[in-house]
Amino acid sequence: xxxxxxxxxxxCSSQKGASSxxxxxxxxxxxxxxxxxxxxxxxxxxxxxxxGYAGGGELPRLTLSARNIAxxxxxxxxxxxxxxCAACWLSTREAAERLHEDQSLLxxxxxxxxxAGLKLRNETPIKHMAEVLIEDLGYEALKARVKKPLEGIKIxxxxxxxxxxxxxxxxxxxxxxxxxxxxxxTLGGDxxxxxxxxxxxxxxxxxxxxxxKSQEMVKGIIEAAYDHGADLIxxxxxxxxxxxxxxxxxxxxxxxxxxxxxxxxYSTLMAVAYGRSAxxxxxNGQIIPAKALDALAAK
Amino acid sequence: MGELNTAxxxxxxxxxxxxxxxxxxxxxxxxxxxxxGVCSGSCPLGKFWEHxxxxxxxMIRAGKREAVLQSESVWMCTSCYNCIVRCPRxxxxxxxxHGLAHYAKRLGLVPKTNPTAKFAQMFWDNLMxxxxxxxxxxxxxxxxxxxxxxxxKVALKNQKLGMAMMKTGRMNPKEAFxxxxxxxxxxxxxxxxxxxxxxDARIAQNGPSAGA
Numbered sequence: 001x002x003x004x005x006x007x008x009x010x011x012c013s014s015q016k017g018a019s020s021x022x023x024x025x026x027x028x029x030x031x032x033x034x035x036x037x038x039x040x041x042x043x044x045x046x047x048x049x050x051x052g053y054a055g056g057g058e059l060p061r062l063t064l065s066a067r068n069i070a071x072x073x074x075x076x077x078x079x080x081x082x083x084x085c086a087a088c089w090l091s092t093r094e095a096a097e098r099l100h101e102d103q104s105l106l107x108x109x110x111x112x113x114x115x116a117g118l119k120l121r122n123e124t125p126i127k128h129m130a131e132v133l134i135e136d137l138g139y140e141a142l143k144a145r146v147k148k149p150l151e152g153i154k155i156x157x158x159x160x161x162x163x164x165x166x167x168x169x170x171x172x173x174x175x176x177x178x179x180x181x182x183x184x185x186t187l188g189g190d191x192x193x194x195x196x197x198x199x200x201x202x203x204x205x206x207x208x209x210x211x212x213k214s215q216e217m218v219k220g221i222i223e224a225a226y227d228h229g230a231d232l233i234x235x236x237x238x239x240x241x242x243x244x245x246x247x248x249x250x251x252x253x254x255x256x257x258x259x260x261x262x263x264x265x266y267s268t269l270m271a272v273a274y275g276r277s278a279x280x281x282x283x284n285g286q287i288i289p290a291k292a293l294d295a296l297a298a299k
Numbered sequence: 300m301g302e303l304n305t306a307x308x309x310x311x312x313x314x315x316x317x318x319x320x321x322x323x324x325x326x327x328x329x330x331x332x333x334x335x336g337v338c339s340g341s342c343p344l345g346k347f348w349e350h351x352x353x354x355x356x357x358m359i360r361a362g363k364r365e366a367v368l369q370s371e372s373v374w375m376c377t378s379c380y381n382c383i384v385r386c387p388r389x390x391x392x393x394x395x396x397h398g399l400a401h402y403a404k405r406l407g408l409v410p411k412t413n414p415t416a417k418f419a420q421m422f423w424d425n426l427m428x429x430x431x432x433x434x435x436x437x438x439x440x441x442x443x444x445x446x447x448x449x450x451x452k453v454a455l456k457n458q459k460l461g462m463a464m465m466k467t468g469r470m471n472p473k474e475a476f477x478x479x480x481x482x483x484x485x486x487x488x489x490x491x492x493x494x495x496x497x498x499d500a501r502i503a504q505n506g507p508s509a510g511a
Binding site: 012013016017020022049051053058059064067108109115161162166174201208213286 | 381415434
């Protein structure tokens with residue numbers, strides 16, 4: 001099978017020494033197994049996420065994403081852009097759509113880009129990695145690679161917000177998406193389709209500015225996973241992963257809970273199921289170790 | 300920015316709705332709100348909003364300019380997009396809230412102590428320096444945003460978390476020196492400077508000197 005190639009937008013949080021560097025490592029492993037080649041967009045910049053709006057007005061924000069798309073179109077013509085971060089994907093796709101609808105904004109954007117010799121054609125589809133897996137490759141192809149089924153591991157599929165709304169995965173609903181559950185089943189694990197917090201907001205960037213409000217929501221997300229007997233939570237979003245995993249100590253202090261719930265990326269699950277090492281699956285990036293996966297990877 | 304605020308009051312004296320339509324990102328959608336309240340009921344932080352989105356839209360139409368633009372509410376959006384996908388009239392509510400927040404900031408009307416307004420500005424300033432976010436510097440700036448004394452307390456509270464992030468390779472103290480950056484930084488800055496100039500020019504067109 002010929003390798004599929006994509007123009008890859010990794011995003012700030014996936015860089016070496018950044019908060020989701022473990023996500024990138026597991027994605028690279030997963031893509032090796034699936035024969036997907038990721039060609040990093042040369043010299044990409046930050047997308048301003050969903051919190052850049054205080055300082056960044058409409059045109060400067062759109063121009064950030066336009067620069068990335070223009071670089072992709074110049075260096076990787078014909079390749080779809082794929083992002084692994086929900087916020088990167090959302091910002092980039094939103095910018096592309098806004099610039100399609102508003103020709104005067106597009107013209108202004110191109111005037112700005114011309115300062116660095118760039119031009120946006122804005123003809124490139126912008127995908128999340130979950131779309132690549134489910135829509136481009138399909139569950140059958142994902143299943144064919146499984147060497148170590150995640151047998152007996154019960155996994156709550158936490159889809160979160162921005163991988164799901166406003167774009168989402170084709171054929172899935174905003175209110176009750178099932179693709180993570182199907183993915184868990186595809187990998188041989190036990191899914192929890194009635195995990196009621198699957199699309200509950202974790203607070204996003206407000207985890208930093210409004211920690212008490214955010215942690216109250218995260219508490220609900222973890223509590224529901226325990227109620228369903230989950231061994232771990234899986235998510236496609238770096239903000240979800242961080243917010244739900246790393247504040248559990250603080251939540252335990254505030255609420256007297258005893259949470260110790262691992263939160264992993266789908267790519268970590270897949271790397272383990274595909275028989276790769278704990279290191280390749282980036283299990284060493286877990287602040288709360290995913291012991292069930294550590295054990296399986298060591299077998 | 301007090302001058303711009305005065306100019307806008309002068310120009311749109313009789314209609315805050317028209318001011319929002321002309322100056323706020325996606326503001327032209329506000330009049331489409333049918334006051335069903337689905338957005339308010341769908342917001343994960345809804346219970347903390349002094350004025351939930353539905354109310355903000357009615358207040359805009361009722362000309363409650365200061366109450367809207369000085370409100371903490373427009374800084375309460377987590378960008379979860381629940382309201383957008385549920386709105387029966389498909390108002391881009393998330394974007395309107397961001398647009399209102401940005402407009403309030405441009406006019407200098409942001410409540411001084413609002414933590415999200417501060418953090419959002421820090422995020423933008425941070426990414427504009429090197430073209431990519433420096434998480435370490437952003438985190439430190441966040442700890443100390445309410446002064447040095449408070450910063451030490453917050454930093455101590457988060458010390459254990461910081462150590463865990465470093466141990467797992469998800470935080471790097473070396474980012475304090477330089478850190479990740481785009482290579483064509485000069486080009487990046489030129490592009491963003493031009494975008495800002497064009498944005499400012501468009502805003503000036505809406506100002507009182509545009510010869511209404």
